[in-house]
Amino acid sequence: MADGSIGLWTVPLAVLGGAIRVSTPFLFVSLGECITERSGRINLGLEGTLVMGAMSAYGISYLTGSPWLGVLAAGVTGALLGALHAGICSLPRVNDVAVGIALMLFGTGLAFYLGKPLIEPTAPRLPAIDFGWWSDIPQLRAALRVNVLFLIGVALAPILYWAFRTTRWGLLIRTAGESSDAARAMGHSVLLIRLRATMVGGFLAGIGGSFLSLFYPGSWNEGLSSGQGITAVALVIFARWDPLLCLWASLAFGGAAALGPALQSVGVTSGYHLFNAAPYILTLAIMIITCSPKRTLTGAPAELSITR
Amino acid sequence: MIIGEAPPPSGAFGLDAIAMTMRFGEFVALDNVELKVRPGSFHALLGENGAGKSTLVKCIMGYYHATEGDILVGGREQAIANPKDAHALGLGMVYQHFTLVPAMTVAENLVLARDNVPAVVDWSKEMKELEAFLARMPFKVPLSAKVSDISAGERQKCEILKQLYLKRRFLILDEPTSVLTPAEADEVLGMLRDMVVKGELTILMITHKFREVMAFADEVTILRRGKLAGAGKVAELTPDAMARTMIGAEELTVQPPRTGEAGQARLELAKVRALDDAGAIAVHDVSLTVRAGEIVGIAGVSGNGQRQLVEVLAGQREAEGGEIRVAGDPYHASREEMRRHRMSLLPEEPLKNACVGGMSVADNIAFREFDRAPFASGGWWLNRGAFRDDAKKKIGQYKIKTRTPDTPISALSGGNVQRAVLARELAGDVEVLIAANPCFGLDFAAVAQIHAEIMAARNRGAAVLLVSEDLDELLELSDRLVVMFHGEFVYEARTSEADLTEVGRHMAGH
Numbered sequence: 131m132a133d134g135s136i137g138l139w140t141v142p143l144a145v146l147g148g149a150i151r152v153s154t155p156f157l158f159v160s161l162g163e164c165i166t167e168r169s170g171r172i173n174l175g176l177e178g179t180l181v182m183g184a185m186s187a188y189g190i191s192y193l194t195g196s197p198w199l200g201v202l203a204a205g206v207t208g209a210l211l212g213a214l215h216a217g218i219c220s221l222p223r224v225n226d227v228a229v230g231i232a233l234m235l236f237g238t239g240l241a242f243y244l245g246k247p248l249i250e251p252t253a254p255r256l257p258a259i260d261f262g263w264w265s266d267i268p269q270l271r272a273a274l275r276v277n278v279l280f281l282i283g284v285a286l287a288p289i290l291y292w293a294f295r296t297t298r299w300g301l302l303i304r305t306a307g308e309s310s311d312a313a314r315a316m317g318h319s320v321l322l323i324r325l326r327a328t329m330v331g332g333f334l335a336g337i338g339g340s341f342l343s344l345f346y347p348g349s350w351n352e353g354l355s356s357g358q359g360i361t362a363v364a365l366v367i368f369a370r371w372d373p374l375l376c377l378w379a380s381l382a383f384g385g386a387a388a389l390g391p392a393l394q395s396v397g398v399t400s401g402y403h404l405f406n407a408a409p410y411i412l413t414l415a416i417m418i419i420t421c422s423p424k425r426t427l428t429g430a431p432a433e434l435s436i437t438r
Numbered sequence: 439m440i441i442g443e444a445p446p447p448s449g450a451f452g453l454d455a456i457a458m459t460m461r462f463g464e465f466v467a468l469d470n471v472e473l474k475v476r477p478g479s480f481h482a483l484l485g486e487n488g489a490g491k492s493t494l495v496k497c498i499m500g501y502y503h504a505t506e507g508d509i510l511v512g513g514r515e516q517a518i519a520n521p522k523d524a525h526a527l528g529l530g531m532v533y534q535h536f537t538l539v540p541a542m543t544v545a546e547n548l549v550l551a552r553d554n555v556p557a558v559v560d561w562s563k564e565m566k567e568l569e570a571f572l573a574r575m576p577f578k579v580p581l582s583a584k585v586s587d588i589s590a591g592e593r594q595k596c597e598i599l600k601q602l603y604l605k606r607r608f609l610i611l612d613e614p615t616s617v618l619t620p621a622e623a624d625e626v627l628g629m630l631r632d633m634v635v636k637g638e639l640t641i642l643m644i645t646h647k648f649r650e651v652m653a654f655a656d657e658v659t660i661l662r663r664g665k666l667a668g669a670g671k672v673a674e675l676t677p678d679a680m681a682r683t684m685i686g687a688e689e690l691t692v693q694p695p696r697t698g699e700a701g702q703a704r705l706e707l708a709k710v711r712a713l714d715d716a717g718a719i720a721v722h723d724v725s726l727t728v729r730a731g732e733i734v735g736i737a738g739v740s741g742n743g744q745r746q747l748v749e750v751l752a753g754q755r756e757a758e759g760g761e762i763r764v765a766g767d768p769y770h771a772s773r774e775e776m777r778r779h780r781m782s783l784l785p786e787e788p789l790k791n792a793c794v795g796g797m798s799v800a801d802n803i804a805f806r807e808f809d810r811a812p813f814a815s816g817g818w819w820l821n822r823g824a825f826r827d828d829a830k831k832k833i834g835q836y837k838i839k840t841r842t843p844d845t846p847i848s849a850l851s852g853g854n855v856q857r858a859v860l861a862r863e864l865a866g867d868v869e870v871l872i873a874a875n876p877c878f879g880l881d882f883a884a885v886a887q888i889h890a891e892i893m894a895a896r897n898r899g900a901a902v903l904l905v906s907e908d909l910d911e912l913l914e915l916s917d918r919l920v921v922m923f924h925g926e927f928v929y930e931a932r933t934s935e936a937d938l939t940e941v942g943r944h945m946a947g948h
Contacts, residue, residue, distance in 0.1 A: 297558050298558070301542075301549070304541070304542065305539050305550060308539040309537070309538075309539045315521070317522045317553075422717070432540065432541065
């Protein structure tokens, strides 16, 4: 065995690294969608938000030289797209799923259009923290180069879990999502609560996008997101609208997404495209396992259009 | 008169609504109505569906703005622009439909209802305060339980406690006992009555149950078609007099007398088991036989599996186990079987469960037979003329109030939707009739007509399974009474021999 080669150990290491690296956009989008869906609305437009976030983060980072300003810009863009979604859904007889699909196409289309000049230049990227300094194994060090955004996302999950239980905003979001009648009877504006929840959701999804263009893969091109946004929406359902489960589910999806490249790196080339499809197969499998024609999903916000 | 001053800081206060008129476009929902609720009294507001009771209280609570009229709270005129203004004055309302959030705990619901929910809730402190509050209250509720896990009676108590927790001193109750067993209703109303007598509370209760009016109310105001029809002290009135004031000169369908004896078994359930939407067992191995010429009533508080049982019989839900036989043949709720055995269904919420809202009255009436002669040629070519002719005949026969047979059925009132379903289901010879809460939310005239039709079907030899939350209805119509609790049949008796306290006890699960 040659120096630095750790043979088949590469695969679990790469999956671990992938779980950390690839999961970040999943994590942000799913936590954002979790907030939005707990308020009783589903925003399928987060795929578009993710791509718009990636584009604006890259653009602002390139123009200002500060990747963190880029992250902020991505968040603001996402919040604006969220506001657009919530604004349209506030109108009578508007279906949130249809609006979401329209905004998904709108977001990606707009990002490709505005992002054309950004394909060539290189923008400053987000720094990473090296947690693998103690090891001599390059693969392990690579796996443990962790971005700050990932750490923020990991911290965010328990914070959200706590906030849904013990803060005024958490309780209001849940009320709007579980019974809009009850919320109205208490004198709260359900539309306003959902507007804010959708904006926060968009903000987080935008940040998830900035991770794509500013860290991993770390450039701007039109194939940047391969459906992470929409997969993350499915992931929220799988995670039963629980932020902590969103974290675990994101890690699982990230690991699955890293499976193909990892196998390729040790020379398993047959079925490469099949392994690359692992996250999608996982999505499908989870949907089939967790759904039943005879029962509604436990934990589903009662006001959600897909559960009503 | 001082405008806009708050009522006294503690104790009960009164409320007057003067010359209230509410128009929705052309329609006059309230016409110069007057309501006078004395401080520290228990006031009942009676009226049929559509008489304007809800409109009146919604004007008081600030949901609607009356076209004309004034509201005096504690003797002072108040402009109530929205529910928050009403709450600030100490007015609270308990709705017919629960406003608790089912997925949250009782404690979360109570804290959430406050106007000043802290940004971060200190749950250990709140729990201590809630427990101290509950200790002073006449009824108890489990604070840490999820609302979806507690009984309907406990939820209703919770709704009332919520209003008291919010320090409301004038409570409007909208049909508060419709989901309670008689014993629970007496308990809740009795405790509220005690608080009224102590001078802590004033109560305005919307109801249609004369028994409760007679037992608990001091005074009554009666509305009919948006107008004040009468008011006075309960002690000076009889239920008969109140009923006459409520319905006016309208003639009610006379119910035919019960004739004939029960015959052969028509509908047999053997160990039927069904799940609810959450996958829990809702109907637990129930067995029952309904014979021809017999009405079997299933009593029970809603949510004890009745809905799932009816859905299985209607083909809306698959049974998990057991066997259903109709006239001896296995039954799987297919259209063919229903036609062969002349089965009829009156499900609850008929607009949702038995109609297509956007389709015309004529189409809805034709659903059972639409692809057969004379409605269709060769099983596919529909003859619209036959639809309309048949519908016109039935509209006259069943007194369905609709502008034309082509009006979408969703435009009809609840009573007329139910009449249209009745016309479809009871038109031919019926051998098995399954009815679930057929009179829920309907006015006297519709109720009398539906009861008469059900009794007539029984007298013609139909086997009738009547599921109802209204015990009075069951006692009036059924030959045999079964009580359903937690998905099981826990009590059975001939209606003539049934002991009401025993029935109530089983409904509550004791």
